[in-house]
Amino acid sequence: MAKVKVYVTLKPTLLDAQGRVVQNALNNLGYEEVDGVRMGKYIEIELKDNGHSVQERVDEMCRKLLANPVIENYRFEVSD
Amino acid sequence: MKFGVIQFPGSNCDSDTYYAVRDVLRQPVEYIWHQDTDLRKFDCILVPGGFSYGDYLRTGAVARFSPVMGALEGFADRGGLVLGICNGFQILCEAHLLPGALTANVGLKFICRHVNLRVEHNRSAFANECREGQVLRIPIAHGEGNYYCDPETLARLEANGQILFRYCDEQGSLTDEANPNGSLANIAGIVNERGNVAGMMPHPERASESVLGSEDGQFVLKSLVSALVKA
Incomplete structure (x- = not known):
């Protein structure tokens, strides 16, 4: 049994409109030091042990479905 | 000449598109269920608008793996005409049948209104x-219509004449104000390099009769018929 945390974010070259709105809101609340906000998706996956390499399988899941490589980057952390 | 309209769970422009083909173009048309895999009898397949699979994860991300999509790739490989409208465009991009991707509108709002489109050329x-x-x-009528691709892809689209429609003002000028969603280079519709698979965010089927406020969508829909007659 493995638990995986996947983080999907927009590539830096894309404007993150949501992130910008949140940044403005934080600035307006008096947090003037906030200089950038990027928002993304956080996905938790639980995996049964079936002999496959967790790293390889999750990387494949990210490339195939969880992230769109045209616009998004991804990274993930595996824990037991 | 036979048209097909794909239905995914969550498609909501399937009936409008079907109606536009049957009652406006007066051409034979059938629905195609997302589980169907035999598309041999069709000449042109329309991927309609809507919210397939609730737009979960990303627009079109789940629909792209429906059984019908494998068959659609084969249909496109054989040279069949495919037009994706709105969610259909998003699905074709996710399926890599078209380059680029559609992301959240720059203003984050769902926008539902008439826009002006400039026809870049009439060779398609x-x-x-x-x-x-x-x-x-x-x-x-979309929340995620902001077209994006990398600079190399954009250069290729421009050089090959793959940009079909761009957002413009009433005079046809490509201004930032006329760009409703932040799309790169005001792109509203593109075609693949081969010229048989296209996608557009605007809805020609919603502008196919005067009672709907515009008949300009007929120019796009009738083009498909003309292309099939010539083929």
Whole structure:
């Protein structure tokens, strides 16, 4: 049994409109030091042990479905 | 000549598109269920708008793996005409049948209104009934219509004449104000390099009769018929 945390974010070259709105809101609340906000998706996956390499399988899941490589980057952390 | 309209769970422009083909174009048309895999009897397949699979994860991300999509790739490989409208465009991009991706509108709002589109050229199967530079008034209805691709892809689209429609003002000028969603280079519709698979965010089927406020969508839909007659 493995638990995986996947983080999907927009590539830096894309404007993150949501992130910008949140940044403005934080600035307006008096947090003037906030200089950038990027928002993304956080996905938790639980995996049964079936002999496959967790790293390889999750990387494949990210490339195939969880992230769109045209616009998004991804990274993930595996824990037991 | 046979048209097909794909239905995914969550498609909501399937009936409008079907109606536009049957009652406006007066051409034979059938629905195609997302589980179907035999598309041999069709000449042109329309991927309609809507919210397939609730737009979960990303627009089109789940629909792209429906059984019908494998068959659609084969259909496109054989040279069949495919037009994706709105969610259909998003699905075709996710399936890599078209380059690039559609992301959240720059203003984050769902926008539902008529826009002006400039026809970039009339050499494609999707705009052969238009004049080059013609301004079409057709509605959009989307939250994720902001077209993006990397600079190399954009250069290729421009060089190959793969950009079919761009958001413009009433005079046909490509201004930032006329760009409703932040799309790169005001792109509203593109075609693949081969010229048989296209996608557009505006809804030609919602502008196919005067009672709907515009008939300009007919220019796009009738282009498909003309292309099939010539083929």
